[in-house]
Amino acid sequence: MSDSNKKNAEIKEVLERFTTSAFTLDNEKHFYERPIYGTTLYLATCDVELKFGSCKAHVFQDIIHKGYVIALSYGDIEGADHLYTRIHSSCVTSETLQGCDCDCVQQLEGALERISEKGRGILFYLMQEGRGVGYIAKSRDRMLVQAAHDSISTFEAYEMLGLKKDYRQYRNIAPICKLLGIDPEFTLLTNNPDKANALVDQGLKLKETETLEFDPGPYNLAYLTSKKEAGHILEKTLDTHVRPMQLPEQVVPFKPYALPDAQRFIYVASYFLPIKPIDDEVVISEEAFQQYFGETPIRELIGGPKPLLIGYKILRDQRFLIKVHPKNLKEHLDAHPEDPMGDILTTPYWFRVHVYTDIATNEDFVVLTYGRPQSYDIPVVRLHSESIFNRFPVKDMRNRQKYEASVKSIVKYGHGVIILLYNDGRGSGFGACAEDTMLTQRGYSQNTDESYAKLGVDYDSRDYDAAMMLLKHHLPHNCIQMVMNSPDSLVRKTDYTKALNRHAIEVDKWIFLEKKEV
DSSP, X not given: OOHHHHHHHHHHHHHHHHHHOOOOOSSHHHHTOOOEETTEEEEEEEEEEETTEEEEEEEEEETTTOOEEEEEEESOOTTOSEEEEEEEEOOHHHHTSOBOSSSHHHHHHHHHXXXXXXXXXXXXXXXXXXXXXOHHHHXXXXXXXXXXXXXXXXXXXXXXXXXXXXXXXXXXXXXXXXXXXXOOEEEEEOSOHHHHHHHHHTTOEEEEEEOOOOOOOTXXXXXXXXXXXXXXXXXXXXXXOOXXXXXXXXXXXXXXXXXXXXXXXXXXXXXXXXXXXXTTEEEEEHHHHHHHHSSSOHXXXXXXXXXXXXXEEEETTTEEEEEEOHHHHHHHHHHOTTOGGGGGGGOOEEEEEEEEEETTTTEEEEEEEESOOOTTOOOEEEEEEOOGGGGSOBSOOHHHHHHHHHHHHHHHHSOEEEEEEOOTTTTTOHHHHHHHHHHHHTTSOSSHHHXXXXXXXXXXXXXXXXXXXXXXHTOSSSEEEEEESOHHHHHHOHHHHHHHHHTTXXXXXXXXXXXXXX
């Protein structure tokens, strides 16, 4: 071999290692490496404690569409010849807002549980809301389907909107496997044959598929039926006695329009989201109370060796909060399927979802409203920051519990607003949040403040002004009850209080989730 050819061969070998070698965080030299392969950039690795055990979250970003991909690995995957896997697309309404009109969160948690039972595996979590169209188009789909009372399917609604049925892409999966240094045969957990084809198209080895199916409910039966008609492997939709849902009121579709007093926001959709009751506490109207308990006094259902109910309270606006005993009530309904109390088990909290796109920041905003406040009402308000890690069934449930406590406060009062901020890491983004977690877990930072200093990120980068402008659009007046985590968090969030003052929003009462109300 000539000197020139030898030199070229050496260069080619170096470049090959440079472009295809897996990353490692074992020592200081490699800790700061952020390798890239194809369109997939590695960002961070951190530990995540799930209720099924400890996992590692390897976080990546696509350099074209900037979407995040999380490879959540369980057990020792390095060198494995076989792994259970799931390719899962995000669903903010079920995974964060706890809606029950789809089966996405059940599939996510079911896949992670099965992977943990097998001892090792990997779940690929892709930020591909609404089969890849994003939440704006997904919300307009839901608005059309509900306006038609489920007489059209989600796929027919997509066609009416000029959309294909699926825009998802899986081009990051093979590069992630390359970067992680794994090349196993996969058992894919899915009901969707298209995902199996996508895995093979990526050049990955597919051993088999296993389905993940759960009993349909009244709020996702129509959705699951449409998925079966589209080719998903779903059998339980054929053998069910579940009655489809009834919306609390008519949904009227509309064309997107800019808000006259804040034209940066385009209002794109509004529809109803059924949220699962929290702590088995169902809220019903006076009319429903009479329907359920007109013949059998409610107190007779509370006592005895197997009570169906634990208790009840009378709320504002002629409403009743019923705390059910789910196990006993289900057994009773199995024996007495015609009992009208059957509907009480599946009675949700009906929140109206309002979806906006912000042309100033290119962000989507989701606003949840409950009830129709009168001029004398003082709505309960929560600005809730998204936490992508908390979409998983994590062991530490505090963030999810704060959301649930906010929902309960609003439902009990009868009127309120939740604004979801896609501002993971206090507005710095999910990438910075993952990097902060990695730095603190590995001892490179003592706390988040030190991590943020290394990242060059402010303590709080959330756009509170945008949130306040949207909030005022859903208030009967500028007086509210504000839900906050704690007095300490209020003190640190100076931008929060400044935004309240700038927009002349008066807080009549602070509700602190980590301390008694003041």
